[in-house]
Amino acid sequence: MIKNKSQIIENTWYNVKKISIAIIIGAIISGVFIYMIGVNPIEAYGFLIKGIFTRRYGVGEMLVKATPLIFIALGFSISFKAGLTNLGGDGQLIIGALFAILAGTSISGIPVFFHLLLIGSVAMIAGGIWGGIAGFFKAKFNTNEVIMTIMMNYVAAYLVSFLIERPLRDKSAVLPQSEMVPAHLELAKVLEGTRAHIGIIIAIIFAVLVYIFIKKTDFGYRIRAIGFSPPAARYAGINISRQIILSMGLSGALAGLAGMTLVYGTTFRVLDGMAGGMGFTAIVVAILGRTNPFGIILAALLIGGLSAGGNSMQVQIGVPAAIIQILQGLIIFFIVIGYSDKKSIIRKFLGVKRGCKYE
Amino acid sequence: MNKYLTSTFIITYLIAMIKTSIPILLAASGEIYSERSGVVNINLEGQILAGAFFAFLGAYITGSLFLGAIMGILAGMLFALAFGFACITKKASQIVVGITLNITALGITSYLNRAYFGITTSLPRVKVMPQVLVPVLNKIPILGEVFFSRDLMVYISLFTAILSYVIIFKTTFGLKMRSAGEYPRAAETMGVNVYRIQYISLLLCGGLAGLGGSYLTLGMLGGFMENISGGRGFIALALVIFGKWHPLKILLAAMLFGGADALQVRLQAIGADIPYQFMLMTPYLLTIFILIITGKRATQPAALGVPYDREKL
Numbered sequence: 327m328i329k330n331k332s333q334i335i336e337n338t339w340y341n342v343k344k345i346s347i348a349i350i351i352g353a354i355i356s357g358v359f360i361y362m363i364g365v366n367p368i369e370a371y372g373f374l375i376k377g378i379f380t381r382r383y384g385v386g387e388m389l390v391k392a393t394p395l396i397f398i399a400l401g402f403s404i405s406f407k408a409g410l411t412n413l414g415g416d417g418q419l420i421i422g423a424l425f426a427i428l429a430g431t432s433i434s435g436i437p438v439f440f441h442l443l444l445i446g447s448v449a450m451i452a453g454g455i456w457g458g459i460a461g462f463f464k465a466k467f468n469t470n471e472v473i474m475t476i477m478m479n480y481v482a483a484y485l486v487s488f489l490i491e492r493p494l495r496d497k498s499a500v501l502p503q504s505e506m507v508p509a510h511l512e513l514a515k516v517l518e519g520t521r522a523h524i525g526i527i528i529a530i531i532f533a534v535l536v537y538i539f540i541k542k543t544d545f546g547y548r549i550r551a552i553g554f555s556p557p558a559a560r561y562a563g564i565n566i567s568r569q570i571i572l573s574m575g576l577s578g579a580l581a582g583l584a585g586m587t588l589v590y591g592t593t594f595r596v597l598d599g600m601a602g603g604m605g606f607t608a609i610v611v612a613i614l615g616r617t618n619p620f621g622i623i624l625a626a627l628l629i630g631g632l633s634a635g636g637n638s639m640q641v642q643i644g645v646p647a648a649i650i651q652i653l654q655g656l657i658i659f660f661i662v663i664g665y666s667d668k669k670s671i672i673r674k675f676l677g678v679k680r681g682c683k684y685e
Numbered sequence: 686m687n688k689y690l691t692s693t694f695i696i697t698y699l700i701a702m703i704k705t706s707i708p709i710l711l712a713a714s715g716e717i718y719s720e721r722s723g724v725v726n727i728n729l730e731g732q733i734l735a736g737a738f739f740a741f742l743g744a745y746i747t748g749s750l751f752l753g754a755i756m757g758i759l760a761g762m763l764f765a766l767a768f769g770f771a772c773i774t775k776k777a778s779q780i781v782v783g784i785t786l787n788i789t790a791l792g793i794t795s796y797l798n799r800a801y802f803g804i805t806t807s808l809p810r811v812k813v814m815p816q817v818l819v820p821v822l823n824k825i826p827i828l829g830e831v832f833f834s835r836d837l838m839v840y841i842s843l844f845t846a847i848l849s850y851v852i853i854f855k856t857t858f859g860l861k862m863r864s865a866g867e868y869p870r871a872a873e874t875m876g877v878n879v880y881r882i883q884y885i886s887l888l889l890c891g892g893l894a895g896l897g898g899s900y901l902t903l904g905m906l907g908g909f910m911e912n913i914s915g916g917r918g919f920i921a922l923a924l925v926i927f928g929k930w931h932p933l934k935i936l937l938a939a940m941l942f943g944g945a946d947a948l949q950v951r952l953q954a955i956g957a958d959i960p961y962q963f964m965l966m967t968p969y970l971l972t973i974f975i976l977i978i979t980g981k982r983a984t985q986p987a988a989l990g991v992p993y994d995r996e997k998l
Contacts, residue, residue, distance in 0.1 A: 359793070363800045411780050469980040470926065472727065472780060473972070476919045480969040488962035603791075609784055646799035651792025658785040659771065666775035 341616070344664040352656035359652060360645055370645050377638030378631045384638065386520020390592055392630030394419065394584035396529035396623055398608035400536045401457075401580030403617035407540060408573035409553035414460060414475030415581045415605020417482030418453040420596070422582025423589045424486050425452035427494075427504050427596050430511050438510055445511070446586050453582015454575040456482065461574025465567035471574070479605065487598050496595070504596035513591040525587035529626075532580065533619040540619075549573050581605065607633075610654045614661065629654060692827070698951050699831040704905055705950075706943025707842050708733065708897040712921040713928070713935050714842075714849050715893030719765075721853060721930060722886035723866035723879075723988045727783025728768045730918025731790030732891050735760040736898025738794035741909040742801065744811045744902075753811070754838075754899045761895020762888050764790060769887045773880055776992035787918075795911045808908035814838060838900050845893065849932035862886055866986035869993040879993050894918070916969065923972045926983050938975075945971050 357367030378384040398415040405412040426449040436444065460478060463469040491502035513523040540546040551559040552569050560566055584604070589596060611629050615621030636650035712733055719726040726732075739760035744753025764786055771782040802809050814836035822833040853859040861882050864872035869879045897917075902909050924942060928935030949964040 359796060413784065463977055463980070467977050467980040468983070469976040470923070473919050473923050474976055476916060477923075477969040477972045477976070480916055481966055481973070484962040484966040484969075488960050491962070492960065606784065606788055609781075610788065613781060613785075646796045648792050648795035648799060651788055652796060653792075655785050655787075655789025655792055659767070659782065659789065662777040662781055662785065663771050663775050666771075666777045 345614070345661060348657050348660035348664055351660045352653050355656050356649055356653040359649060363645065365643055365645055370639055370643055373642045374632070374635035374639045377635040377642070382517065383520050384634060386517045386522035387634035387637075388627060388631040389517070389520075389522035389526045390630070391633045392623075392626040393523075393525040393529050393591070394588050394604055395608045395611045395626040395630055396526075396533060397584035397587070398581045398605055399612040399615065399622045399626060400529075400533060400619060401577035401584075402609055402612040403615075403619070403622065404536065404540070404549065404580070405457075405573050405577035406612065406617050407546075407553045408549045408569060409556070410461070410464065410570065410574060410577075411472050412457060412460070412475055412574060412577045413472055413605065413609070414457055414478050414578065415584075415608050416601035416603065417475070417479035417605070418456045418578040418581035419585040419588070419604060420486050420601045421456045421482050422449035422453035422585030423596050423600065424489065424494075424504075424585075425449055425582070426586035426589050427507065430507055430590070431505050434508070442511060442513075442590070445590070446583060449582040449586035450579040451582070453585065454579030457578015457581065458571055458575035460578075461571040464574065465570040479601075483599065483601070486596065490596055490598065494596075502598055507590055507594045511590060512594065513587065521592060523587070523591035525591040528583075528587065530623060532583070533623050536580075537619040545572075581608075607654065610658050613658050694951070696827060696830055698947060700835070701947035701950060702940065702944040703831070703835060703839055704943075705947045706939040707839060707904065708900050709917055709921050709924060709942060710846060710936060710939035711842050711897030711900065712894045712918060713924045713939055714845050714932055715890035715897070716921055716925045717849060717853065717930055717932055717935065718862065718886040718893075719883075719890035720925060720989055721859075721866045721986055722862045722883045723869060723986060723991070723993065724769075724772060724883055724887055725779045725783070725922075725990045726765070726768060726887060726890050726894075727780055727922070728764055728786040728790075728918075729783075729890070729894050729921055730914055730916065731783075731787035732761040732764045732894035733898035733901070733918050733921075734787075734794050734912065734914040735764050735790045736895030737901045737913050738798060738898075738909055740895070740899030741811065741902035742797070745809060748811075750811070750814055750903050753903055754896060757899030757903075758892045758895040761891040761893070761898065763891070765887045765891025765894075768891075769884050772992060773883050773887070776994060779990055779992075791912060794909075798909060798911060802909075808910070810908045811903065813907040814904045836904055838896075838904050841896075842900075843936070846932050846936040853932060858882075858885075863986070865993075866988055869988050873995065879995070883993075894921075897921075920968060920972050923976050926985070927975045927979050929983070930986065942968070942971065 353371065360367040360370045378388055398419065402412055402415065426445050429445045429448040433441070456478065460471050460474045463474060464471045490504045494504050496503055496505045513525055516522050516524055516526060540550065548559070548564050548569050551562065551564055552566050556566060588600065593600060607629060611622055611625045614629065615625035632650050632653065636647040639645050640647040712729055716726055716729055736757035740753045740757025743756030744750050747753065768782055768786055771777045772779045816834050817837050819833035823829040825833070853862065861872065861877045864877060865879045865882045873879050898914065901913055920942070924935055924938045928938040946968045949967045952959070953961055953964050
């Protein structure tokens, strides 16, 4: 579809309008929840915004929270274009994190840059295999990938929980956790005096790569084709099984990389429950960014900012940080409702064609 | 081996099996209604969670388990209503709306839990549902103790499964519901109001999921923990596929599942030499196994998951 300039501007304006309205309604309803516990919502939102923008540290926290979300949301968008729903971000992240720490602590004597490259690749392969398993069973056994990936999250969480409690445990630590990342392998900081690390830059690079992959390569074209119409894609000679496994694998690989940057940039260890529902938050990010890689970056900054600001709001004024989850859920809810008219891409991509079967 | 095969062990195990299966059984029974009418209620998990929290809150404030359970049902229905508005009236994606509302439910329950009960080391508790002995029948050895000396919710749940079978396969409403899920346009031509049927089915589903959730807090634990539902909504979704959208098959499937889950809890309690993480993993592994063996032969309602649009051909 060729778009001229005025159409693009009109579309952008349309998106901005819809998304702003959703944010405002979401904020009002969440405000009621804040008011319920006896806090002035305006004051609370003030602390939220101040928590992010008036301090260097707050901006850093926003970047820290946004980084893994960008990776997982990019992965989700790939599977999504293929008409699949990968809800396994949590599991793929933690499997990636686990193999990243293994690759970092068990090998030594390689130049830092290449070692990190190796660690990143290992994490991507591990996450990719974890996601690819769900793709394999979808392709070969027609299993429901939505439930499958969620079940695999629990399996991954308990598996890693066992490993860091027994065989891989840091013996000197009180809590069950893996060994530390070797100091020379820690990702460099991008903002002095904060926890923000170069993971955010890697994430942006990957957003560009995913954009090119989806829009400009044959691979991406095939993935979009099976998402658009499986029967037509099969008629065109596309190997559907392979595309399903591949897109779930790629999706998982990006979540695995999220795990690697999380361990090497933020936590420096594998911890119990470190994924903490990020896989689901990333879906909020992907939908908010309309599964467009650049939209995802902006959405991740917004959602990352909200969670960073939410933490500072909890400390400053005592509003539980879970309010951010309510806010996120409501925003997406109203966006999805707002887009449910004729122009809706979300509906076109999500609603109607879900009925298509791969067989 | 002897210590596993005493009659007390078997009886406590069977009781645990029934109790464990109840929340999933109720949620799965509800899900049959909504899926038979053509709507995949991915929000099931959130409805269970909301039911669990609000049932506990209601019981804690009013001191009445009955009012608590009513609160739980209403909370589940409220989420079902929001889900229905987005997916039936506005025809949005059932998967995206489902995930979204699950996040919202997790947020609301965690938030209110913190706000009301704060962060304490000891869980605020209510008394769990009392035993209700069925006259005469509870005197039957073993069977009486296992099946007829349970709480009211167990009887309600088993009855619900049987009642669901009658409603879905033997009533006009059930026929309308099934036709809406198989071929909504034909159903509409025959004078069935598809939207209304889907709303009713979804509300029934939300109510049952909320009731299932309230059993988690009021029947089993007596307290609330964040994310107490722990994936049970999704397990129920898998059981609906496993039980081929048939209430009685799903009743058996839920018992089987409860049996496996209760077994791992028993083995943990006895102190079997297996890391507890692998024990906790079993329900999820079992669900994966179920998904794999049923994937190929699952014949779902033909119009499942496709938003019906009256104005469009």
